[in-house]
Amino acid sequence: MAKKVLSLPFLPLPLLLLLFFFASGGILKLANGQEMKTWCVAKPSSSEAELAANIDFACNQIQNCNIIQEGGPCYYPNTAINHASVVMNLYYQLNGRNNWNCDFRASGLTTLSDPSHGGCQYA
Numbered sequence: 001m002a003k004k005v006l007s008l009p010f011l012p013l014p015l016l017l018l019l020f021f022f023a024s025g026g027i028l029k030l031a032n033g034q035e036m037k038t039w040c041v042a043k044p045s046s047s048e049a050e051l052a053a054n055i056d057f058a059c060n061q062i063q064n065c066n067i068i069q070e071g072g073p074c075y076y077p078n079t080a081i082n083h084a085s086v087v088m089n090l091y092y093q094l095n096g097r098n099n100w101n102c103d104f105r106a107s108g109l110t111t112l113s114d115p116s117h118g119g120c121q122y123a
Contacts, residue, residue: 036112037112037114038097038110038111038112039089039092039093039110039111039113039114039115039122040085040088040089040091040092040093040101040102040108040109040110040111041085041088041089041108041109041110041111041115042054042081042084042085042088042104042107042108042109043106043107043108043109044081046081046084046107048080050104050105050107051080051081051083051084051107052080052084053105054084054087054088054104054107054108055068055080055083055084055087057091057104058084058087058088058090058091059087061091061094062087062090062091062094065087067086067087067090067120068082068083068086068087073119073120073121074086074119074120076118076120085115086120086122088102088104088108089115089122089123090123092108092110093123094123
């Protein structure tokens with residue numbers, strides 16, 4: 001009787017790296033040991049209603065949204081996408097940089113590029 005061989009699906013290296021990143025908690029560790037930080041921002045395709053809901057949720061969780069209030073370092077540009085991105089990232093950073101902490105009902109995305117601008121420094 002012939003033996004059955006269990007074959008595992010072939011996963012290309014980029015897909016394996018992506019899967020590792022999603023399980024790593026938001027810090028991408030390179031082969032040389034160097035770590036790359038990640039940030040959470042609002043998707044440009046998000047609706048105004050989604051952005052407002054994200055601001056409300058994140059501000060209720062982090063309990064301090066002075067950073068996006070008038071006079072705060074991240075008030076400008078005074079747009080919903082900017083304000084949402086700032087507080088979504090604060091929530092993401094404070095909750096361990098897990099990918100699920102940047103989902104926001106599929107309106108958030110993680111980036112390897114620091115979105116800080118002017119006096120607005122993302123955590």
